[in-house]
Amino acid sequence: MIGVATTVLTYVVPFLLVLTLIVTLHELGHYLTARAFGVKIDRFSIGFGKALFSRTDRRGVEWRVGWMPLGGYVKFAGDLDASSVPDQAGLDELKSRVIAEHGPGAERDYFHFKPVWQRALIVAAGPLTNFLLAFVLFGLYFAVVGEQVIAPRVLTVTPGSPAAAAGFQPRDLITAVNGRAVTDGRDVTAVVMLSAGDPVRFTVDRGGRSLQLTATPERRLEDDPLAGRVRIARIGMGMGPLVREDVSVRRLNPLEIAGKSADTIRDSLGATLTYIGRIFTGRENGDQLSGPLGIARATGALTTSAVEADPNPWATVANLLLTMTSFAAILSVGIGFLNLLPIPVLDGGHLLFYGYEAVAKRPVAARFQEAGYRVGLALLAGLMLFATWNDLQKLNLFKFLGGLAS
Numbered sequence: 441m442i443g444v445a446t447t448v449l450t451y452v453v454p455f456l457l458v459l460t461l462i463v464t465l466h467e468l469g470h471y472l473t474a475r476a477f478g479v480k481i482d483r484f485s486i487g488f489g490k491a492l493f494s495r496t497d498r499r500g501v502e503w504r505v506g507w508m509p510l511g512g513y514v515k516f517a518g519d520l521d522a523s524s525v526p527d528q529a530g531l532d533e534l535k536s537r538v539i540a541e542h543g544p545g546a547e548r549d550y551f552h553f554k555p556v557w558q559r560a561l562i563v564a565a566g567p568l569t570n571f572l573l574a575f576v577l578f579g580l581y582f583a584v585v586g587e588q589v590i591a592p593r594v595l596t597v598t599p600g601s602p603a604a605a606a607g608f609q610p611r612d613l614i615t616a617v618n619g620r621a622v623t624d625g626r627d628v629t630a631v632v633m634l635s636a637g638d639p640v641r642f643t644v645d646r647g648g649r650s651l652q653l654t655a656t657p658e659r660r661l662e663d664d665p666l667a668g669r670v671r672i673a674r675i676g677m678g679m680g681p682l683v684r685e686d687v688s689v690r691r692l693n694p695l696e697i698a699g700k701s702a703d704t705i706r707d708s709l710g711a712t713l714t715y716i717g718r719i720f721t722g723r724e725n726g727d728q729l730s731g732p733l734g735i736a737r738a739t740g741a742l743t744t745s746a747v748e749a750d751p752n753p754w755a756t757v758a759n760l761l762l763t764m765t766s767f768a769a770i771l772s773v774g775i776g777f778l779n780l781l782p783i784p785v786l787d788g789g790h791l792l793f794y795g796y797e798a799v800a801k802r803p804v805a806a807r808f809q810e811a812g813y814r815v816g817l818a819l820l821a822g823l824m825l826f827a828t829w830n831d832l833q834k835l836n837l838f839k840f841l842g843g844l845a846s
Contacts, residue, residue: 454764456509458764458767458768458771459509459510459771460486460509461768462570462573462768462771462772462775463486463509463511463512463775464486464512465569465570465573466512466566466567466569466570466775466776466779467484467485467486467512467513467514467566468569469565469566469567469568469569469570470514470562470563470565470566471484471514472565473561473562473565474514474516474551474562477554477558477561477562478548478549479516479517479549479550479551479554479562480500480516480517480518480549480550480551481499481501481514481515481516481517482500482501482502482515482516482517482519483501483502483503483504483513483514483515484501484502484503484504484512484514484515485502485503485504485505485506485512485513485514485515486504486505486506486509486512487505487506487507487508487509487510487511487512488506488507488508488510488511488512488513489506489507489508490506490507491504491505491506491507492505492506492507493505516550516551516552517549517550517551518534518538518550518551518552519551534547534550534552535547535553538550556794556797556798557798559790559794560791560794560795560798563787563790563791563794564787564791566776566779566787567775567776567777567779567780567787567788568776569776570772570773570775570776570779571705571772571773571776573768573769573772574701574705574769574770574772574773574776575698575701575702575705576701577765577766577768577769577772578700578701578704578705578766578769579697579698579701580765581762581765581766581769582692582697582700582701583692583697584762585762586689586690586691586692587689587690587692587696587700588687588688588689589623589624589687589688589689590624590625590626590679590680590681590686590687591613591623591624591625591681591685591686591687592613592614592622592623592624592625592627592628592679593611593612593613593614593625593679593680593681593682593683593686594608594609594610594611594612594613594614594677594678594679595610595678595679595680595682596610596677596678597609597610597676597677597678598676598677600676601674601675601676601677602655602656602657602658602675602676603655603675603676603677604676605655606642606653606654606655606675607651607653608642608644608653608655608675608677609646611646611647611682612644612645612646612651613644613645613646614628614642614643614644614645614679615643615644615645615650616642616643617631617640617641617642617643618631618640618641619641619643625679625680628679629679630707630711632657632673632674632675633657633672633673633674634673634711634714634715634718635656635657635673636657636658636659636673636723636724637656637657637658637723638656638657638723639654639655639656640654640655640656640657640675641653641654642654642655655675656675657673657674657675658673658674658675658676659671659672659673659674660672660673660674662674670727670728671725671727672728704769705773708770708773708774709773709777712774712777715728726826729823729826729827730827783816783819783820784809784812784813784815784816785813785816785817785820786816786820789812789816793809793812
């Protein structure tokens with residue numbers, strides 16, 4: 441019983457707290473922008489399913505919390521379907537009903553009768569709020585810890601590895617990767633992890649001499665403390681500080697904090713786009729994609745690591761807050777990116793429909809909206825199933841069940 445309680449407190453509670461914060465602010469982005477444009481709103485919900493809590497304010501907005509805390513939504517007055525994009529016939533029917541019930545001019549308070557640019561801004565406000573949240577959280581993190589740079593100094597080279605074949609030696613200092621200057625070992629690792637099967641060019645400083653080495657990363661099965669069992673591209677080389685000059689830590693001024701936060705978001709989005717592109721070109725198998733189970737596992741691993749880092753209670757609290765801050769920022773970027781994908785039922789799908797409407801001067805026909813909505817649901821369901829399968833594989837569940845059956 442104690443073990444179950446510990447698991448819940450370590451994995452489930454931090455995950456739900458972080459996710460609820462991100463989802464709430466995402467939906468608040470939609471809500472506040474809609475309010476700014478005078479849109480009538482029926483409901484603001486965090487979670488789906490039967491309401492655990494519900495309250496209606498003086499504006500007539502129902503604020504509710506659903507029992508399934510894996511998302512949320514804002515329901516605008518007059519929403520005819522889940523896609524929130526009625527066709528022309530639906531708009532005409534809605535307008536007639538609103539006028540009959542509330543009088544001429546009442547339709548101007550309804551989302552669907554706002555100019556298309558206002559509707560697009562309302563929809564885009566959710567993902568943009570995610571990126572803004574990530575910017576603020578990264579800023580808080582860098583304001584506290586500053587910037588730590590660990591030079592990409594080679595410490596070990598595994599015999600028979602791509603690094604050994606390329607000619608790497610201990611004490612080598614990597615100064616550039618694929619022609620781009622690097623000063624931090626994390627930058628080298630990031631390139632290698634997204635280059636499985638592709639030759640990577642390294643510029644190395646060896647005792648004052650500049651050398652050009654080429655190594656092709658290979659996927660290796662590893663037990664990552666955050667991601668579980670995954671195949672990660674490696675070249676068989678360990679990096680770390682060798683001399684005092686290999687490590688530098690400095691405080692950042694406000695402008696540097698803003699720049700570092702923006703760069704971190706940009707790098708995260710760039711790595712995500714690169715990884716997805718490699719999946720579509722067959723150079724990655726997608727096993728690093730994670731769903732709620734994987735994210736909860738990562739949250740628990742980060743929580744455990746933060747708690748075990750220092751026995752001092754105040755240090756534990758500080759480590760936990762910093763760890764959750766950076767994790768929430770990364771997750772917020774991911775949720776913002778996911779919602780901008782041009783898939784019907786997601787914000788990006790709505791923006792795609794509004795783009796067509798802006799050009800064609802009319803909404804997308806009902807039959808195309810319905811087809812797009814069904815395809816979007818199928819894509820999301822498939823993505824969720826695939827991510828869940830990955831999560832279960834990383835947890836070794838199938839191997840465990842096989843052992844029980846044997």
